[in-house]
Amino acid sequence: MLDLKRQYLPLHRELLAAVEHVLETQQFILGEPVAALERAAQEHLGVAHALGCSSGTDALWLALAAAGVGPGDSVITTPFSFFASISAILRAGADALLADIDPGTFNLDPAAVVRVLNGPRGAAVRAILPVHLYGQCADWTSFARLGQEHGLKLIEDAAQAWGAEWQGIKAGGLGDAAAFSFYPTKNLSAAGDAGMVTTNSAKLAERVKMLRQHGMRRRYYHDEVGWNARMDGFQGAILSVKLKYIDGWNEARCAVARRYHALFAAAGVAETGPYPSHGVVLPHEVPGSRHAWHQYVIRSSRRDRLREFLAARRIGSEIYYPVPLHMQEALKGLGYAEGSFPEAERAAREVLALPIFPELREDEQQTVVRAIAEFLS
Numbered sequence: 001m002l003d004l005k006r007q008y009l010p011l012h013r014e015l016l017a018a019v020e021h022v023l024e025t026q027q028f029i030l031g032e033p034v035a036a037l038e039r040a041a042q043e044h045l046g047v048a049h050a051l052g053c054s055s056g057t058d059a060l061w062l063a064l065a066a067a068g069v070g071p072g073d074s075v076i077t078t079p080f081s082f083f084a085s086i087s088a089i090l091r092a093g094a095d096a097l098l099a100d101i102d103p104g105t106f107n108l109d110p111a112a113v114v115r116v117l118n119g120p121r122g123a124a125v126r127a128i129l130p131v132h133l134y135g136q137c138a139d140w141t142s143f144a145r146l147g148q149e150h151g152l153k154l155i156e157d158a159a160q161a162w163g164a165e166w167q168g169i170k171a172g173g174l175g176d177a178a179a180f181s182f183y184p185t186k187n188l189s190a191a192g193d194a195g196m197v198t199t200n201s202a203k204l205a206e207r208v209k210m211l212r213q214h215g216m217r218r219r220y221y222h223d224e225v226g227w228n229a230r231m232d233g234f235q236g237a238i239l240s241v242k243l244k245y246i247d248g249w250n251e252a253r254c255a256v257a258r259r260y261h262a263l264f265a266a267a268g269v270a271e272t273g274p275y276p277s278h279g280v281v282l283p284h285e286v287p288g289s290r291h292a293w294h295q296y297v298i299r300s301s302r303r304d305r306l307r308e309f310l311a312a313r314r315i316g317s318e319i320y321y322p323v324p325l326h327m328q329e330a331l332k333g334l335g336y337a338e339g340s341f342p343e344a345e346r347a348a349r350e351v352l353a354l355p356i357f358p359e360l361r362e363d364e365q366q367t368v369v370r371a372i373a374e375f376l377s
């Protein structure tokens with residue numbers, strides 16, 4: 001599914017030198033290695049502020065808390081994401097409201113968000129938290145309009161979307177604040193847990209800095225109850241090295257995606273969807289946006305059997321995500337039930353992520369597509 005060693009081997013000298021420098025300078029927490037990454041990230045994303053932190057999960061919490069979201073507020077997000085998209089809202093002390101997804105992109109559907117805003121619980125909504133799922137930006141034209149019309153904060157869950165764009169603006173610079181994850185499987189990845197908050201607001205950035213250090217502006221004077229959510233120096237140094245290569249890696253991912261499209265079309269099994277019939281529905285790039293191709297996710301009506309068939313041939317695949325958030329045991333208290341979000345529930349039954357990473361070879365892709373075509377025949 002993913003071979004991280006193919007990225008590491010050509011970089012290992014450069015990475016070891018960066019790690020050695022941290023050891024020599026003993027800057028283990030924040031410090032210059034993280035500050036250097038923050039400056040480079042600001043430039044790369046075209047944002048005014050980038051703040052390194054301990055994980056994507058903490059980045060989401062920091063972004064929400066810094067934006068002033070807390071008890072008594074409600075935040076709307078998608079039921080079809082990783083658990084952290086919603087747990088960060090709950091950790092911030094806010095209520096989480098869900099709205100269904102667009103079956104074509106798997107991202108939060110603005111029309112469904114409007115229905116929540118106009119519903120009985122709409123008045124308490126303070127923010128929307130769309131997720132740029134699989135590396136494709138959520139419909140930011142609609143969310144920006146909704147944010148303005150209703151006076152809401154917009155927080156991007158950009159954990160999977162380093163390098164993605166919406167109408168020429170990079171993910172991370174679209175909302176009031178954004179959260180990135182550098183979990184080792186992400187497009188831009190650390191050697192452990194790490195994350196980042198980006199924002200164009202000086203006030204929000206200042207609050208993130210304070211909150212990631214236990215609410216301190218001055219050492220041992222705590223203005224608010226924050227948390228320990230700092231990035232460590234090793235991750236800052238490693239990410240600074242990798243940031244230099246991310247554009248090339250993302251282009252390579254895009255080439256891999258194009259090659260899958262062509263191979264599936266040539267095999268005669270590609271369908272445009274949104275729902276599958278006998279073949280597989282391929283992912284597509286929304287016009288005017290740039291997909292970061294964190295995942296290449298197809299839809300199949302016989303997904304589970306297809307996955308077993310691939311596994312028997314030692315072909316990796318993954319299901320992101322098999323259980324929608326409203327059906328998770330931990331979230332029963334939210335008051336939703338099976339049937340609440342039919343699009344998310346159907347996606348959870350049909351999606352299958354295929355291997356995609358910059359170094360994936362054409363012959364390996366041919367093997368994947370041949371096996372899928374064989375299964376379908």
Ligand SMILES: Cc1ncc(COP(=O)(O)O)c(C=O)c1O
Nearest residue numbers: 055056057082084085159181183
């Ligand atoms: C959509 C989404 N949000 C949030 C996170 C949380 O990031 P982390 O694992 O770095 O805490 C992840 C990644 O795991 C993710 O995929």
